[in-house]
Amino acid sequence: MSFIPYCALNHSSPADRSTPQTGALYAVLAYSAWGLLPIYWKFFGQVPAVEVLSHRIIWSALFLMVVLWVQHRQTEFWQIWQPKLLKGLLLTALLLAFNWGLYIYGVNTDRVVETSLGYFINPLVNVLLGFLFLKERLHRSQQVAVGLAALGVAYFIWQFGSVPWIALGLAISFAFYGLLRKVIAVAPLSGLAVETLLITPLALVIITYLAQTDQGHWGANPVLTVLFLGCGFVTSFPLLWFNNAAKRLRLSTLGFFQYLAPSFQLLLGVLLYREPFTFTHAVTFGLIWTALLVYSVSSLNGRSV
Numbered sequence: 054m055s056f057i058p059y060c061a062l063n064h065s066s067p068a069d070r071s072t073p074q075t076g077a078l079y080a081v082l083a084y085s086a087w088g089l090l091p092i093y094w095k096f097f098g099q100v101p102a103v104e105v106l107s108h109r110i111i112w113s114a115l116f117l118m119v120v121l122w123v124q125h126r127q128t129e130f131w132q133i134w135q136p137k138l139l140k141g142l143l144l145t146a147l148l149l150a151f152n153w154g155l156y157i158y159g160v161n162t163d164r165v166v167e168t169s170l171g172y173f174i175n176p177l178v179n180v181l182l183g184f185l186f187l188k189e190r191l192h193r194s195q196q197v198a199v200g201l202a203a204l205g206v207a208y209f210i211w212q213f214g215s216v217p218w219i220a221l222g223l224a225i226s227f228a229f230y231g232l233l234r235k236v237i238a239v240a241p242l243s244g245l246a247v248e249t250l251l252i253t254p255l256a257l258v259i260i261t262y263l264a265q266t267d268q269g270h271w272g273a274n275p276v277l278t279v280l281f282l283g284c285g286f287v288t289s290f291p292l293l294w295f296n297n298a299a300k301r302l303r304l305s306t307l308g309f310f311q312y313l314a315p316s317f318q319l320l321l322g323v324l325l326y327r328e329p330f331t332f333t334h335a336v337t338f339g340l341i342w343t344a345l346l347v348y349s350v351s352s353l354n355g356r357s358v
Contacts, residue, residue, distance in 0.1 A: 076301025080310040083294035086287070088317025091168070093287050094160040095326075096280055100270050102158035104263055105284070107256035108271070109153060112285030114249035120289065121246055130243045139251070141237040146248035148230040152223060159219040165322030166330060171223030172315035173341045177202045177348065178228035186232060194351035198344040205340030212333040242296060309349065 097105050121130050133142070159168040177199050183189035191199070209217055234244065263269030270277050299307060319338075322328040 072301050076298045076307075077310075079294045079298035080302060080307060081313065083291045083298055084310050084313035085317060086291040086294070088314035089321070090287060091160045091165050091318060091321050091326075093280075093283070094157050097157075097161060097277070099161075100277070102154050102161060103259060104270060105157050105161075105281075106150065106154040107259045108281040109157075109284040109288055110150065110249050110252055110256040111260070112282055113288040114246065114253045114285075116285035116289045117242065117246035117249060120293065121243060126243060129240060130246060133239050133243055133247050138237060138239060139247070141233060142239070142244065142247050143251050145230055145233045145237065145244075146251045148226050148233070149248055150252050152226040152230065155219060155222050155226070159223070163326065163328060164219055165318055165326055166328045166334065167217055167219045168223060169315040169318035169322060170217060170338065170341065171220035172227075172318070173312070173338070173345065174202055174206070174220060174224040175227055176311065177341075177344055178224045179231055180348070182228050182232050187235075192351060194347050198348040198351075201340050201344035201347065205337045205344070208340065209333060209337045212336075241299075242292065245292065312345065 094105065121127065133139070156168055159165070159171075180189075180191065180195050181199050184191040184195075206217065206221070237244070239247070260269060260271065264271065271281060272278055298310070323330045
């Protein structure tokens with residue numbers, strides 16, 4: 054998945070907010086696309102997640118560079134190439150690659166429900182990291198929300214005897230990605246282009262190795278080749294829609310749309326892919342949803358940062 058965290062947004066001008074209906078449409082398109090991405094990754098079948106990830110990085114980098122060139126944002130792009138910024142973006146790139154790869158792995162090992170849990174938890178992990186690292190005040194309602202989320206995960210571990218490591222890995226890696234992007238002053242689109250470019254050499258090495266050892270699937274059949282090429286489109290188009298939504302909507306409004314994506318993932322996992330949804334899942338998700346409700350209400354009332 055490719056959410057851009059709240060902290061990576063540019064401040065929007067009043068003119069940008071003049072069309073909230075259009076902004077809402079873009080937000081629905083973006084988060085719905087992210088929520089339906091499991092369908093795309095499922096088409097890869099038994100192709101290893103690391104190979105799919107490598108192609109996603111390569112073709113996303115190429116597509117994003119084309120978008121920046123079409124939008125005449127080359128100056129913005131080249132201004133990022135400073136040693137201090139690049140060190141930070143290399144770290145965020147590795148976190149993003151880990152998040153992308155873990156998500157693809159989760160989907161293709163029939164754990165779509167667990168991936169949705171990770172992205173439901175993510176906003177609450179953001180709040181916790183803000184408290185721990187940025188000294189942001191944790192209001193009573195936020196404390197309750199984080200506590201409920203922790204209780205939900207603890208109940209899952211107690212009942213199943215295993216840690217939902219895919220969900221926690223997705224939530225924590227993306228939260229740390231958001232934390233770092235908060236302190237690295239770069240625009241979302243240009244920053245993502247640089248991030249993908251920084252790890253493209255590693256992706257090329259992996260693809261080359263797989264090809265030389267006859268383990269790769271590039272060119273194996275026309276369908277797979279088109280799917281590999283399409284990785285850049287399915288990564289970048291939702292991002293463009295998101296950026297258009299961010300320009301037109303208030304941050305608090307945009308935040309409520311983010312729950313569309315994991316909701317679609319959960320529905321896909323249960324209804325389309327017939328993954329189990331037990332009483333334990335219901336209790337865990339119920340606690341998480343209650344936590345998000347508490348957090349959202351506090352945000353509406355202006356009590357959260």
